[in-house]
Amino acid sequence: MRGVLFAISGGFFLTLQSVANARISSSIGTWQAATLTQLTGFLVALVIMLLVRDRTYVHMRRVEPLYLSGGAFAAFILFSNMTAVHELGVTLTISLFLIAQLALALVIDWRGWFGMLRRDLNRTQLLGVVMMIVGILVLKG
DSSP states (O other), X not given: OHHHHHHHHHHHHHHHHHHHHHHHHHHHOHHHHHHHHHHHXXXXXXXXXXXXXXXXXXXXXXXXXXXXXXXXXXXXXXXXXXXXXXXXXXXXXXXXXXXXXXXXXXXXXXXXXXXXXXXXXXXXXXHHHHHHHHHHHHHHO
């Protein structure tokens, strides 16, 4: 249940962040907004880590370099998201982002990439993705 609540709140925050970033980028530029957002996120995460007194940060040096790319991906995620919101609007942008995330997540599970447990891909999952695509086409109207 806790995971479901975090997933839902993450979706809410992603949408709010998309709108805020698009507004910021209109004023100062897309890469500038991405930089500001990354910096703000870093500071908030740092403060929370210090407040909860989680000392596991000493293990940060053990992180494989490949996985450090997650932070770099965030810059491109922000840029893509802000640009898409300006071009497509919030609803279509978030919808397409969700489909892209779900499709790649299915491939990662299916192939066992990044050390994930390999899972079989089934027709029901593929049908779900197709239904989401049809839903976006209806939504776009």
